[in-house]
Amino acid sequence: MISAEAMSIRQRKLERLRSGGLPRALEICSGAGGLSLGLQTAGFELSAHIEIDPEAARSYALNFANGRDPKSPWAMPRDMERVSAEKLVAELELKTSAADSFDVIAAGLPCQAFARIGRSKLRSVSGGEEDAYQKDPRASLYRRFLRYVEDTQPLAIIIENVPDILNFGGHNVPEEICEQLEAAGYSTGYTLLNAAYFGVPQIRERLFIVALARVLGETPRFPSPTHFLELPRGYEGSRRVALKHVDRKSGRFHEILTPLASLKAAIGARDALADLPRITEHVNDPKVIRRRKLIDKLPYRESKKGFSEYARLMRSWDGFASNVDTDGHLVRLTPRDFSIFAAMDHGADYPQARELAEEMFQQALRRKRLGSSSKNSAAYRNLRAEIVPPYDPKKFPNKWWKLDPAKPSRTLTAHMGKDTYSHIHYDGQQCRTVSVREAARLQSFPDGFVFAGAMNAAFRQIGNAVPPLLGLAVARILREQLDQAAKSAEQTDDRQVA
Structure with missing residues (x-):
């Protein structure tokens, strides 16, 4: 059950958006900033990010400093397991508590333990252990992410990962994440989106989870395809494996949208x-x-x-x-x-x-x-x-x-x-x-x-990275829903005054 304090924090954030404030985003495991670019283009303020790779963190700073000193604490690399939300806010001198600093929290969590190609590598490195991928510490980082959610009380959440996270040794991790977020007062949904359907010249299928605080009065939506492509042979089989443990009855999984043949062709x-x-x-x-x-x-x-x-x-x-x-x-x-x-x-x-x-x-x-x-x-x-x-x-x-x-x-x-x-x-x-x-x-x-860095980096x-155009498609829908929630709250207040 959501606490009165958490409810109050979310109400304050909604009030801020209603007053015209831009939704402030914290991205964890931001990489160079593919999803961040989508968020920024959709009208989100990039307030903070966490990225452990020094070269990726430097790239992020070079592209999103927006007047900040590229060598400031805002730009430095950080390990999500070693820095708390409160410590992050203090280092960035945001002058607000962690709970009051961010409206949106996003994450492209490491996928090596979830992706099948990554599992093979981990098995090889471990000397042939079949379940080596399940022991990889990166596989549990989503629990650390949920702690950030608890500490920052965002209005909206975006998580991106590979489809195989749906079948992690027979366990549907997104379903678990959604269950925990719903217990914390969020409406949740997840689906697979293919980048080629959204104007990216690449066939890249990814899992997206979106969660919205119930105070918004909105349920998660996902973007509709803008480009048509008939997927190559093999994709349907890969999807079946990934979706094997999806419980359609839970109502959390959104069926994968198939693009209409009347749409413009995917980019070659x-x-x-x-x-x-x-x-x-x-x-x-x-x-x-x-x-x-x-x-x-x-x-x-x-x-x-x-x-x-x-x-x-x-x-x-x-x-x-x-x-x-x-x-x-x-x-x-x-x-x-x-x-x-x-x-x-x-x-x-x-x-x-x-x-x-x-x-x-x-x-x-x-x-x-x-x-x-x-x-x-x-x-x-x-x-x-x-x-x-x-x-x-x-x-x-x-x-x-x-x-x-x-x-x-x-x-x-x-x-x-x-x-x-x-x-x-x-x-x-x-x-x-x-x-x-x-x-x-x-x-x-x-x-x-x-x-930043040399060629290999x-x-x-x-x-x-998350393809920026795919990130933008998701971010635009989220921005629309936040704007609608703020508008609905204003209309409710107007009716109450009248």
Whole structure:
């Protein structure tokens, strides 16, 4: 049962919104700020954030300082397990208590223990323990988040994670979170949203929980798709596994909305990237790429056809506009594989890449006149190593993938910080993996958004982020509901006065 004190705090916050105050957001595990950008664009005030990764925290400060000193306590990295809401408020000198400082609390909690790909890695690191992912301390951070909710008494809550959090060793974690939030006086709901349905050039399915304090008189709503896409084979099966433990009778799960075929088509890779600089220096003059810094800028490409509506948005996002050039044009130098990249078909993955490499190797053997009798020679082994990637196609079928220019990208992951072969540029003449800025475009970060650190750190931050356009779609619905609640409260008071 909600206490009278908690009810009073929430009423004060609603009164503040009714008086015209902007809803103040605290984001936990903010990363570089993908969800924050969506919140800010929807009209939320970014009052504070918590992020443990120093480079991501620095990126956040560079993009959202809004007049604050980028080196101030507001910008420093923090561990959500080591800093309380009260300590955070004190360090930021907000001059209000933790309970009175924030109207919205959001979180993109770490997903490594929940995602199936992360579970495999944890199992490997632990020496084969099948339940290693369940012992990972990151799997229980949602309980720490619930403590923040208790301490800050927000009017609204947003949580984002991977779909597999719905089936965490047979346990539906969002259902548990919603049960606890309802006991604390919130109306709750959760669903899966695909970024491609909301104008992001990437097929990225994510779980969203929204909770609204009952004092608002609103129940959670989720955005309707704006773009049409027929999902590739395999997604339905993945959904079934994730949804296996969803209890439809609880009323908390919102059925996944299917986009209407009459909507405009999902954004493809060509529309997302075609106006960005053409990068060939990795082949023609690798020294240029080695000297190039993440902050170095190159001009946009010009075209008689102009550029796409999506590119226009990425170049003109309010507060992040970039008119003539942009940064982030770093790519990996992997000369062994340039010719393979060029020859791969659009949408092809590692098995085809390996076949092409084997063909190229046989051609090289003939040119060098090395026959089967040379298999044990150093010349044979060295030549093979120069041409053929060492990975087993049966074990790594999805390790490589070449973008299809007409379709959205596959999901970007934090692993791009170590390996970008999962996203090979569709332009075979450029024969390379995507650049940092191209990855940012595929995640819907505007071109004026900057990333701190070196190339690997930037890729990691991008892969970890909530796509800003997806965050914006969720944030807009939430802002509408907060505005409606404030308006309804004002009308109630007017009627009482009359």
